[in-house]
Amino acid sequence: MKFRDGMWLVADDKYVEYAEDIYDMAERKNGLSLLCPTRKIKSRGDSLNRSTITIDMEAAFDGVISVEVTHWAGAANKGPHFGLYPDGRPGVSGVVSKSDKGTTLASGALSATIHPDHHDIFDIRFHGTDDPSTKSLTSLQARSVGLAYSPAPTSPMQTADMRDLKHYMFTQTTLGVGETVHGLGERFGAFNKVGQSVTLWNADGGTSSDQAYKNVSFWLSSRGYGVFIDHAGRVELEVGSERTSRVQTSVEGQRLKWYIIYGPTPKEVLRRYSVLTGRPGNVPSWSFGLWLSTSFTTSYDEDTVSGFLEGMRERNTQVDVFHYDCFWMKAFTWTDFVFDAEKFPDPKAQIARLKASGLVRKVCVWINPYIAQHGAAFAHAAEKGYLLKRKDGDDVWQWDLWQAGMGLMDFTNPAAAAWYTECLEKLFDVGVDAIKTDFGERIPSHDVAWHDRAVDPEKMHNYYAFLYNKVVYAALQKRFGPGEAVLFARAACAGTQRFPLQWGGDCESTAEAMAESVRGGLSLGLSGFAFWSVDIGGFEGLPAPWIYKRWVAFGLLCSHSRLHGSSSYRVPWTIDADDRTGEGCSRTLARWTALKTRLMPYLFAQAAVAVEAGLPLSLRAMCIEFPDDPTSWYLDRQFMIGDSLLAAPVFDEAGLVEFYLPKGTWTCFFTNKTRTGPGWFKEKHGFGSLPLYVRENTLLVLGKEGIKGAVYDYTKEVEVCLYQAREGASARLRDQDGKSVGQLTLGANAELQGAEVLRGSWTYCEAGRKVEEDSATAKGIEWL
Known part of the structure; x- marks a missing residue:
């Protein structure tokens, strides 16, 4: 949602006010509360007939700070609310300090610093605690925190009756030069979201539009941080698309809360995000x-x-x-x-x-979750009150879209x-x-x-x-x-x-x-x-x-x-x-x-x-494994499978494919031939192969050839393969029930340690896997 018409004008149907002055700072347990009038207060009279925005910042846990902006605090904060910290909240100790650089709230590795001249300069910077100068992440600058009405009231008296007015809260965090933004759920458009308007509102829209089945109010930045928006309803984002140097987040209501999550690596950001919202479940x-x-x-x-x-x-x-x-x-x-x-x-x-x-x-x-009127379950579910009701509370909510007369399961019951x-x-x-x-x-x-x-x-x-x-x-x-x-x-x-x-x-x-x-x-x-x-x-x-x-x-x-x-x-x-x-x-x-x-x-x-x-197994974006390689943040036609295998699907009938290998020596899984990155490469593949490369310093365990089905003994008659592996390279082993059974580690002189957990006649290959059985496939690969 855009609130402005370019740099100078407000949008036709909007009225906007911004936090202009940090008038008061109050220290709270593990945080700070900032009282921010929507004009600079130069005299007592300036405090009258003026709205304020409260900014509450709290140390959530190490490396994470929450930011909540509120206009009218008396508004009900109805649920549902995300169930945060499902595995327990880590201990936290927010530390507030003052210096010539301003007032700082530190939450372990992450800090927020308020400009020392906060009455005249609205400036809240988020940075790494140990080195603010080199680990600057993002900030809230002038005209970056605000409220808006739509349609625009012509007099403050009109806000006495809000039934015909919509009220919004928004923040704008700065985008650095070259910064990219990713995530926000399962989105099928451009991988880098900068330049996009994104609405987080689940929709059955297929995979060829800007709608998404899975809208997730979390985004990851290439600058070493992420932002989780703690709002279960509709969220509107302008990712460099209203102000090109800012990410604007807006919601309808009187308050907006989000968490800034420090890395500095994507893996650490995602780990901390999983502490906040929950780790993925295990699968068999x-x-x-x-x-x-x-x-x-x-x-x-x-x-x-x-x-x-x-x-x-x-x-x-x-x-x-x-x-x-x-x-x-x-x-x-x-x-x-x-x-x-x-x-x-x-x-x-x-x-x-x-x-x-x-x-x-x-x-x-x-x-x-839809219960059709003509099915055996509808009458019972309706009678017992298990289906969503109309607003009057008597009629079951129904429509004929998808299933005739369908009702909707009310899981709040x-x-x-x-x-x-x-x-x-x-x-x-x-x-x-x-x-x-x-x-x-x-x-x-x-x-x-x-x-x-x-x-x-x-x-x-x-x-x-x-x-x-x-x-x-x-x-x-x-x-x-x-x-x-x-x-x-x-x-x-x-x-x-x-x-x-x-x-x-x-x-x-x-x-x-x-x-x-x-x-x-x-x-x-x-x-x-x-x-x-x-x-x-x-x-x-x-x-x-x-x-x-x-x-x-x-x-x-x-x-x-x-x-x-x-x-x-x-x-x-x-x-x-x-x-x-x-x-x-x-x-x-x-x-x-x-x-x-x-x-x-x-x-x-x-x-x-x-x-x-809290990581993806596959498809794992290249930037997770190679965050220091700028190219990795733009790669949207290839992925990692775990931390050691790289795959690039082929989208061409003739088998032509172009892909990127980060720094290091990479081994073709099908041929054992090696390439050295960083660089772009072209290949041609038949239908039995694609660019599948093994990362250097990998100890790869493969199951016995010819086994049918995914469930078998993952330690029996396996093939242990080294790929430019150095001393200390390792591989975990689990049995078919998910129990950890040990770890293989490469010792000095290519000695394999931990091999006592392996069963049967397993094989050991020091230069990639055996490829004889795939000779036809290997011959079908052309390096261009």
């Missing part, structure tokens, strides 16, 4: 395997499901999770939790047979959440192991009354995704235990990373949409989410065989991998008329699934690191 090993879906509007029944899985086995691809999408229930009944008896006469028996046969390990079903959990438990009894929590974005904010009358309907719009996924995740944890709960969620807000995992929503079946998806995954990873997936092949449309195969390569290198479409199947033989050659879709899918299976010892160990540190 089986979830990393290949997921196969029925797709959305396709026709399928019990025979179709069995046929798909048998066809995949015949073509040498193991499916770990089978997903029943919407039409496991009858049309017009979603979501009533009842299998279509005509299509699936005995789902429990079928699921048991599929698992017993080894065709699949786990089963997932699709749900959403504990009884409604308990009933919904009971419905899920019946699915678990049938054999369901995971839940796809679709939708949750189209949440009304007008003419509604929630069961919890203390919540603001506008704030509930985004926050609903948190409540919805929390209820389902808790039900899964209750049934299957910690570390075994898995969602496949589309909607999210800040904190939802605690309920993994998320996927990218409705993308088209094009190379451009695949690139959009890469940008979305990168941005979500920089918003505190560890695990992410995508609809392999694209959701909308029928992918051309080359698109499918390129997307398979990309999708099997995401943390989680699912084949899913809209009106067409994604089993490979339907894409290319069952081409069984080495370049066909079936062989391509088999190769990439096998590669991910071999990577499981590395992936599962790296997943634990990601959870501990």
